Amino acid sequence: MQAVVLEDIHKLSVQDVEMPECPADAILVKIEACAICATDVKVYRYGHKLIRPPRITGHELTGTIAEVGKELKGYQEGDRVAVAPAVPCGECYYCRRGLQTMCANLTAIGYHYDGGFAEYMVVPPRAVGNDCVNILPENVSFEDAALAEPLAAVLNCQEISRVNLGGTVVVIGGGPLGCLHAWIARAHGAAKIIMTELSPERLELSAIAEADVYINASQDDSVKRVLEETGGRAADVVIVSCSSGRAQEQAVGMVCAHGRVNFFGSLPKGNSTINLDSNLIHYKECFVAGTHGSAPRHNKLSLKLISKGITRVGNLITHRFRLAKFLDGIAVVEQGKGLKVIISPAKR
Numbered sequence: 001m002q003a004v005v006l007e008d009i010h011k012l013s014v015q016d017v018e019m020p021e022c023p024a025d026a027i028l029v030k031i032e033a034c035a036i037c038a039t040d041v042k043v044y045r046y047g048h049k050l051i052r053p054p055r056i057t058g059h060e061l062t063g064t065i066a067e068v069g070k071e072l073k074g075y076q077e078g079d080r081v082a083v084a085p086a087v088p089c090g091e092c093y094y095c096r097r098g099l100q101t102m103c104a105n106l107t108a109i110g111y112h113y114d115g116g117f118a119e120y121m122v123v124p125p126r127a128v129g130n131d132c133v134n135i136l137p138e139n140v141s142f143e144d145a146a147l148a149e150p151l152a153a154v155l156n157c158q159e160i161s162r163v164n165l166g167g168t169v170v171v172i173g174g175g176p177l178g179c180l181h182a183w184i185a186r187a188h189g190a191a192k193i194i195m196t197e198l199s200p201e202r203l204e205l206s207a208i209a210e211a212d213v214y215i216n217a218s219q220d221d222s223v224k225r226v227l228e229e230t231g232g233r234a235a236d237v238v239i240v241s242c243s244s245g246r247a248q249e250q251a252v253g254m255v256c257a258h259g260r261v262n263f264f265g266s267l268p269k270g271n272s273t274i275n276l277d278s279n280l281i282h283y284k285e286c287f288v289a290g291t292h293g294s295a296p297r298h299n300k301l302s303l304k305l306i307s308k309g310i311t312r313v314g315n316l317i318t319h320r321f322r323l324a325k326f327l328d329g330i331a332v333v334e335q336g337k338g339l340k341v342i343i344s345p346a347k348r
């Protein structure tokens with residue numbers, strides 16, 4: 001079969017590899033769509049501490065069941081499925097309390113196991129056993145289902161940082177995740193959504209988020225602008241959906257008393273110390289949290305929201321490529337020329 005194999009940092013190619021075998025307690029999936037994530041670009045550029053090459057990456061994936069392990073019940077060949085890539089252990093302190101994103105033994109498809117930039121992929125037994133395999137609702141397309149994973153991370157964030165009915169939400173970063181944040185904030189009943197973005201190109205693409213106010217952060221002082229837009233009160237929730245320490249520092253200046261700030265994007269390794277005025281937090285009694293990834297239940301909820309038309313994730317797709325053209329796809333993401341890029345391994 002064809003697959004994208006990461007052999008080393010900056011060494012990524014489409015190759016013919018051996019077809020994987022399906023263990024008795026696993027599922028073999030024929031991949032129909034796998035979206036490229038900004039993390040895939042990071043892995044390609046810098047490597048990842050959890051990936052031991054050679055590895056097939058790709059974690060925003062969906063497909064059709066091609067084979068069900070002999071010992072497994074509840075699934076059938078031909079079932080359309082989306083697989084939540086973060087695989088918790090189900091047994092540790094955090095898993096038992098329903099906080100699977102904090103699992104002490106967390107593993108992930110595309111990192112510890114081969115992922116979805118391939119014609120076929122084995123869903124590992126631990127993923128099957130921990131509720132990571134979801135049958136797609138009939139009206140959800142494969143392309144939309146591939147975006148259930150980034151949406152799940154957004155749901156996790158907004159659950160922790162409680163977007164309120166009638167509130168004002170600032171989203172810093174107009175990438176695909178920023179757009180999802182804007183839509184989900186709206187679904188939670190936010191009355192005013194303010195999006196800030198540095199890149200003019202991204203600013204244009206993020207029009208799709210239908211924020212109420214857009215701030216070009218390369219020209220305007222975004223803290224000052226948010227205060228103006230909120231009559232001096234500042235925002236109820238500020239979500240930092242980009243990888244910038246400066247944006248994290250500014251976020252605390254944009255949030256109101258008792259408001260919530262969420263550091264949704266991680267900072268580059270070795271460069272994650274920021275300069276925060278802690279008195280802002282002290283005197284505003286505000287809450288600064290972070291979130292990363294999602295639990296299996298967030299992925300289920302994602303598919304439900306997509307199926308009910310509450311979030312039209314498909315509108316984020318700007319580019320589509322066959323597996324053989326993967327390098328063209330990753331170039332689009334790397335250069336920030338599009339929002340979501342879908343790879344379709346099933347199409348030759």
Ligand SMILES: [Zn+2]
Nearest residue numbers: 037039060150
């Ligand atoms: Zn992702």
Ligand SMILES: [Zn+2]
Nearest residue numbers: 089092095103
């Ligand atoms: Zn665990």
